[in-house]
Amino acid sequence: MKKKIVVVGNGMVGYKFCEKLIAKDIAKNFEIIVFGEEIRPAYDRVHLSEYFAGKTVEDLTMAPSSWYAENNINLILSDPIVDIDRDAKTVRSHHGIVEGYDYLVMATGSGAFVPPIPGVEKDGVFVYRTIEDLDLMQNHAKKATKGAVIGGGLLGLEAAKALLDLGLKEVHVIEFASRLMPRQIDEAGSRVLQTKLETLGLQIHLNKNTQEIVGDGIIEAMQFADGSRLDVDMLVISAGIKPRDEVARVAGLEVGIRGGIVVDNALQTSDPNIFAIGECALAHHMIYGLVAPGYEMAEVVATKIVGGEKEFMPFDMSTKLKLIGVDVASFGDAFIEEPNAQTIVFENSAKGIYKRINISNDGKYLLGGVLVGDAEQYNMLLQNTKNKTILPPDPEDLMLGARGGSEGGASGVMALPDEALICSCEAVTKGAICHEIVENKVTTLDGIKKCTKAGTGCGGCVPMVKDLINETMKSQGVFVRNILCEHFDYTRQELFDLVKIKGYKTYNEVLDNLGKGDGCEVCKPAVASIIASLWNEMILEKGNATVQDSNDRFLANIQKNGTYSVVPRIPGGEITPEKLIVIGQVALKYNLYTKITGGQRIDLFGAHVSDLPEIWEELVNAGFESGHAYGKSLRTVKSCVGSTWCRFGVQDAVSFAIEVEERYRGLRSPHKLKSAVSGCTRECAEAQSKDFGIIATEKGWNLYVCGNGGVKPRHAELLATDIDSETCLKYIDRFLMFYIKTAEPLTRTAPWLDKMEGGINYLKSVVIDDVLGMGETWDAEMNLLVEAYKCEWKEVVDNPELRKRFTHFVNAPKVKDPNAKFEPMREMVKAAEWK
Amino acid sequence: MVLEQTITWHLACNTEDIPADGGACALIEGEQVAIYNFARRGEWYATQNLCPHRQQMALSRGMIGSTGAEAEPKVACPFHKKTFSLKSGECLSGDDYVIKTYPVKVENGQVFIGME
Numbered sequence: 001m002k003k004k005i006v007v008v009g010n011g012m013v014g015y016k017f018c019e020k021l022i023a024k025d026i027a028k029n030f031e032i033i034v035f036g037e038e039i040r041p042a043y044d045r046v047h048l049s050e051y052f053a054g055k056t057v058e059d060l061t062m063a064p065s066s067w068y069a070e071n072n073i074n075l076i077l078s079d080p081i082v083d084i085d086r087d088a089k090t091v092r093s094h095h096g097i098v099e100g101y102d103y104l105v106m107a108t109g110s111g112a113f114v115p116p117i118p119g120v121e122k123d124g125v126f127v128y129r130t131i132e133d134l135d136l137m138q139n140h141a142k143k144a145t146k147g148a149v150i151g152g153g154l155l156g157l158e159a160a161k162a163l164l165d166l167g168l169k170e171v172h173v174i175e176f177a178s179r180l181m182p183r184q185i186d187e188a189g190s191r192v193l194q195t196k197l198e199t200l201g202l203q204i205h206l207n208k209n210t211q212e213i214v215g216d217g218i219i220e221a222m223q224f225a226d227g228s229r230l231d232v233d234m235l236v237i238s239a240g241i242k243p244r245d246e247v248a249r250v251a252g253l254e255v256g257i258r259g260g261i262v263v264d265n266a267l268q269t270s271d272p273n274i275f276a277i278g279e280c281a282l283a284h285h286m287i288y289g290l291v292a293p294g295y296e297m298a299e300v301v302a303t304k305i306v307g308g309e310k311e312f313m314p315f316d317m318s319t320k321l322k323l324i325g326v327d328v329a330s331f332g333d334a335f336i337e338e339p340n341a342q343t344i345v346f347e348n349s350a351k352g353i354y355k356r357i358n359i360s361n362d363g364k365y366l367l368g369g370v371l372v373g374d375a376e377q378y379n380m381l382l383q384n385t386k387n388k389t390i391l392p393p394d395p396e397d398l399m400l401g402a403r404g405g406s407e408g409g410a411s412g413v414m415a416l417p418d419e420a421l422i423c424s425c426e427a428v429t430k431g432a433i434c435h436e437i438v439e440n441k442v443t444t445l446d447g448i449k450k451c452t453k454a455g456t457g458c459g460g461c462v463p464m465v466k467d468l469i470n471e472t473m474k475s476q477g478v479f480v481r482n483i484l485c486e487h488f489d490y491t492r493q494e495l496f497d498l499v500k501i502k503g504y505k506t507y508n509e510v511l512d513n514l515g516k517g518d519g520c521e522v523c524k525p526a527v528a529s530i531i532a533s534l535w536n537e538m539i540l541e542k543g544n545a546t547v548q549d550s551n552d553r554f555l556a557n558i559q560k561n562g563t564y565s566v567v568p569r570i571p572g573g574e575i576t577p578e579k580l581i582v583i584g585q586v587a588l589k590y591n592l593y594t595k596i597t598g599g600q601r602i603d604l605f606g607a608h609v610s611d612l613p614e615i616w617e618e619l620v621n622a623g624f625e626s627g628h629a630y631g632k633s634l635r636t637v638k639s640c641v642g643s644t645w646c647r648f649g650v651q652d653a654v655s656f657a658i659e660v661e662e663r664y665r666g667l668r669s670p671h672k673l674k675s676a677v678s679g680c681t682r683e684c685a686e687a688q689s690k691d692f693g694i695i696a697t698e699k700g701w702n703l704y705v706c707g708n709g710g711v712k713p714r715h716a717e718l719l720a721t722d723i724d725s726e727t728c729l730k731y732i733d734r735f736l737m738f739y740i741k742t743a744e745p746l747t748r749t750a751p752w753l754d755k756m757e758g759g760i761n762y763l764k765s766v767v768i769d770d771v772l773g774m775g776e777t778w779d780a781e782m783n784l785l786v787e788a789y790k791c792e793w794k795e796v797v798d799n800p801e802l803r804k805r806f807t808h809f810v811n812a813p814k815v816k817d818p819n820a821k822f823e824p825m826r827e828m829v830k831a832a833e834w835k
Numbered sequence: 836m837v838l839e840q841t842i843t844w845h846l847a848c849n850t851e852d853i854p855a856d857g858g859a860c861a862l863i864e865g866e867q868v869a870i871y872n873f874a875r876r877g878e879w880y881a882t883q884n885l886c887p888h889r890q891q892m893a894l895s896r897g898m899i900g901s902t903g904a905e906a907e908p909k910v911a912c913p914f915h916k917k918t919f920s921l922k923s924g925e926c927l928s929g930d931d932y933v934i935k936t937y938p939v940k941v942e943n944g945q946v947f948i949g950m951e
Contacts, residue, residue, distance in 0.1 A: 486902065508856075508875070518875050520900035521911035521918070546857025550896045550913030553857075558913055562891050808892075809862040810852040810870075819867070819885075819892040834889045 002031045005305065006091055006101040008081045008247070010036030012045055013278030013294035014107035015062045020302040022071050030305070032073045033099055035091070037080035038130060041065055046291050049158050051134050052165035060131075084251035086271055103273055103305055106261055107298075108244035110279035110289070114237050115150075119213025125235045128159040137236070141166035144234040148172040148222060150210055151238035152180040154321070159236040160202055161324045172203045172230060174210060174222070176239075184319060184330040188347065189354045189370045196326050196352035196373060205230075243280045243287055256282040265311040267301050275301045284314050292424045293317070299427065316386065316424070320371075320378045320460055326352070327375035332368025332385035333358060341367055344396050348373075355399045357381065364390055366398070379464045380413075383420050413467045414475065422468070423454035423461045433465060437472045445469065484745070485522040488515045492670070492745050496530050505535060507547040525549045526745040529632055532668035533740045536788040538795050539668075540802055551630035554806065555792055556612055559605060560831035561820045564612060566592070566604040567629035568619050569665060572639045572657035572677070573600030582622040590615055593828045599636030599674065601627060606829060608816045613803045616793040625791035628666060632746075634673045637661035638686070642679030642696070651696030653679035656725060660694070663729065666789045667736065670743040670752075674709075688716045691749040692732055697721070701728045705735055705763070708750035717753070717760045720768060730779065734767045737778035844940060844947040847881075853946065858910065860884045860895035861948070868937060868948055869895035871921060873908060880921035881937040881948050886912040888932065894919070902927060 005021070007014050018032055036042070043060040051060065058064075068075040076097065083092040090100050112127035114120055124144070126137050141147070147163040149156050152175030163171045173180075179190035180197075194204050209225040213235065221231045243260040254262040254270040260282030267275050267283065276282075277297035279289055288294065293315035303310040318331035336358045337343055346355040353373035359366055366384045371377070377399055384391070384398060392398070418431030436442040436451050448465055449455050455462045483489055490498065495514065504510045510527050511519050519527075524547035532539050539545070539552055551557050556564035568583070583602055587594045590611050592604040607615055616626075629635060637660045640646065642653030657677040664673070676687040677694045687693025693704040699722040707716025720731055743752040756762060765771045796802045807813040821832035847861040847870055855874035860867055867884035884892045897910045899921070908921040918927045919934050926932040938949035 487900075517906055518873070518899075518901035518908070520902060520909070521898040521916055524898050524900065543855055546854050547898065549898070550893070553896065558893070558896075560891075562893055805854065808860060809867075810848045810859045811861045811863075815862060817867075817892050819890075834891065 003029060003102040004031050004033065004100060005103045005105060006081075006099055007032065007034040007105045007107055008091065009107035009109055009244075009278075009280070010034050010038070010042045010075065010077065011107060011109045011278065012042055012062060012291055013109070013298055014105075015042035016295050017105060017107060017277060017298035017302055018068070018071070018073055019063075020298050021305065022073075024302055024306045024308075032071075033101075034068070034073060034075045035079055035081050035093055035099075036075070036077045038132070039078045040131070041068065041075065041077065043131065045129075048128075048131075048134065049162045049165065051131065052138070052162050057131060081247055084247060084274075086251055086274070089273065101273075103275065105301060106248055106269070106274065106276040106280055107278050108247070108280040110241040110243050110287070112237060113240040113242040115210075115239055117210050117213060119215070119219070120237065122213055122215050122219045123217060124215070124219035124233060125213060125237065128155065128162065128236050128238050134162070137162070137234075138166060140234055141168060144168060146170040146172075146232045147234040147236070148174055148230065148232045149236045149238055150174050151240065152177070152204065152206070153183065153238070153240070154181060154319075154323075155241070156236075156238040157181070157197070157323045159238045163234070163236065164201060164324065168234065170203065171201065172205060172232065173197075174205050174208045174230075176207070176209055178206055180204065180206075181328065184334065185328065185370045185372060186335060186356065188345065189328075189356065189372045192347065192349060192352055192354035193323075193326065193328060193372050195349065197324060199352070200324055200326070202324070241279060241287070241289055243282070245280055248274075248276070248280070256285075260287050263312075265313070266304055267297055267312055275304075277301055283312055288315055288317070290317060290319060295425055296427060318368075318382050318385075320375050326373060327371065327378075329371040329375040329378040330369070331378065331382045332366070334368045334370050336367055344399065346396070346400060357395065357399050359391060359395055363395070366391060366395065369399070371399075379461065383416050383422075387417050387420050389415070413464060414471050422464055423452075423456075426453040426456060428452045428454035430468065433468055434472050437469055438476060443469055443473055484526055485520055487511065487517045487519050487523050488527075490514065492526060492530070493742050495527070496534075496741055499527070499530050500534055505531060505537065506542045507531070507544055519547070521549075522745075525552070525632075528552070529668050529670065529745070532633075533785075536666065536668070536785045538790065538792060540792070540796065540805075545805065554609060554612065555626060555630055555796065556607065556609075557630045560834055561606075561822065562817055563606050563608055563820050563831070565629070566607050566612070566615055566619075567597070567601060567627035568624035569627040569661070570601040570636075571661040571665075572637055572654045574639075574654055574658060579622060579624065582619065582624070586615055586618050589618075591829065593825075593830060597629075597636075600638050601636060603629070606822060606831070608808070608820060610807050610813065610816060612806050613797060617797045620791070620794050620797050626666075626793040628792075631666075631668065632671050633666060633668045634661070634664040634675070636674065637664075638674075638676035638690075640677075640679050640684035642677075646679055648682060649679035649696070650698055651679055651701065653677045653685065653696060656694065656701075657685075659725070660729070660732070663786055664732075664736065666792070667740075667785060669736070669740050671746050671748045673736070673749070689713065690716060692716075692735060694728060700724050703728055703731055706749040706753040706760075708748055710748065710750075712750070714750040719760070719764060731767050733782040734770075734775055734778050735763070737782055738763075738766055738774075842938065842949040842951060844949050847946045847948045850941060850944050850946055856899060858895040858897065858899065860892070863948055864950060866950075867892055867895075869910070870939065870946060870948070871895075871899050871910065873899060873921075876908070878908065879939040879941055879946065880908060881939045882910070882919065882921060882924060883935040885934075886914060886917060887926075887934060888912065888917045888930070889914055894934070 042062040079093045079095045081091045082094050092098050112129050147168040149160045152173050160173050211225045212223040214221040245255045245261050248261045249255050261276040263276050263281045263283050278294040300310045300312045320329035341358045343358050355371050357369035420430045422430050455465050507527050528547045587604050592606050595603050597603045637657040639653045639657035643649030673691045675692050676685040676690045678685040678687045679696050687695050689707045689709045693716050695702045703720045704716035705719045708714045808817045809815050822829040823832050845863045853859045853872040858869050858871040869882050869884040871880040884895050886893050897913050899910045901908050909918045911918045924934040924936045940947040
């Protein structure tokens, strides 16, 4: 007979309990029934404010309903438990379902604490706990302009962020105490945080006691005890939390004076068959209002139920969070001061940074501290505190980072003991992670996430996990050389030089002479890119077609349903009305979805592979050429309209952008290349986010390099100022040749520069001062590549043999892939969603 | 007891229809079959065209190659680079997928696919 476990509440901790119990219950001895009050399965409440920043309910959901079904959990939603009969060991739900239990797990969480202020019932007054609350706020915010939040703690500031995200023009934070976040950070830290938040648009009122919420049915203003008044049309109350203990209280379980179900170290309530976990539980005389201790409680109870031994010990309440873009962290004993400890404080009020560490009087140990504005050192400081690491002679280095010394930040990770807790959400130690790296050869972040779950909670430890992987592998002597793959014992740079010296022009030649085996999806496109960079020949000839990635093989970008997108080159973003009409006609004829791209051109989506040659025939005949959107090569040179029309422009940005784009079109490189030209310092073309960007000055151009949008945005760095067009092109030539020759495969210019010894100054000396003496060689090589340029699509259109390759079925060239499905969207189509 | 299996050979295409060291797709009995011309090794393989990861008809457009000491022949899906053995159909990049493989016969410049 299976034992029955009823879980009351389906929040983050209730969900985590189910997950942990299923993992431990290998013999399938338990049956789980979950009752939830909300209409949807558990979601991530910690990141609730991201709902307004664009995340969907699905993004926030911990696990979909299907997960519960797959694990045989009976999940009953919109039906809270209203009664517990402890003698009969049954519970009764709001809808009248009666369910027996062997163990009952209370995970009812907490609700918002609403102080008894007259007028709290008025329209426009909200709490901030559930997705429903957020939906209500979102509706109301459409007609609101001035908002306020009662509460300057962690949750209150989160709510203030939500109001900013909702687009309110004025957002006020009302705090009763004399400072913000009194539970986490000290007075001085609060001051710095307040100044910083004020510059970000929040208006902060301290020492304010709200006396009444004024308005006729709907909020109009707030009246304070000091006689002042604030007009608002929306208010969020976030003055604290209140444990949801009402059902437990009625059932006669012991509860605390200020709320919370009293539990012992085993998390058992006064009834041994009933446990309480998360924010409804009062453990060690306190409510743990963070997710990590809640998860630890879930672990303890799950262990206990399957027959193991584990206790819930007083939990470290260190936290790090980002509030409206400002890092705030507190760890260990944040408030201890003289004479019980020595404190070291660093403050830079101009930058809004405050750091404080508390160390033991003998100077040996770190006890705790506060970080505001920059919390990069949080993980290391926390680890040093928890593990009682002996401090270095200058402990301030820990808080400020090594300044100019040779010590890298990552070496600190290796100094930690094996039992150091790296991921506190999932309780994963350094030892567990290193074990996977060394013994099981798991060397990717995704792999570590999969096998240990580290980094899957709040994600805060991910940088440490990465450092651990890299440093552990280094210490194992793994990957000393960055070789291409199992088929080539060379780095990309070595291979580039060898292919050039030997004059190889096909992949098979390179593999036969320099590699082994039959190649793979890593070395094939890498070698193909080297060959293309060196000789700029048609990539589909000489048997090189099948070593290209699918996009290069079909000269188009493969999309979600297996169809392709077509992007003609529109240099500098300038296009004639005649050409616009042709694009429209082609799109209509082949039923393509059209969209303006981020690079100022037009993308046509949904082309069947067999239609590509005909589509391009029409485009080529109208004067278009390939846009190389599919290739690791130059994409676009974006431009603003410049001095020809704009009253601010100082140079003709469009003409120069066209010249630059036409010079480097078709140039194959280790990764894609983007560029832009702005006609004045207002920088409308966003050149400083490009691989090479040009900004007009009164005297000529400023050239910036190695910027990046993408996953890790990076501002470009200034390479040269006030240069003429000819010099600008010469510097770009050299910069690009240096990059193409030395970068690893699939490395954009930004990370390439990051890894370069000497950084931008060294790059300047190579490009401008020609310290390598390669300048003239590179100039000549670039000129050869520019001259060798041909439009790849024109060559395909004109070549019947190449055209034949563009079919889905070799034995039925006219038949289109029946699996390429579309769905209607607005007036056009989109690819059918994949599974 | 002897298990009798009847394999029917279907003409798919001519050898020159499949690019050297690459693949292409043929429609046989309503099924999409990816056929690979492993010219470096003088071998031919065939698998289902559907990549089980995101249900895309794409394997024939993937890059082929080999891995490991035994030089296991493989194909990489162009969508997310899941790789599959051309011999056993097993997923080689850590997932539990297995794809269907078919016997291939080349006679007089014609490629035949065997189906049960």
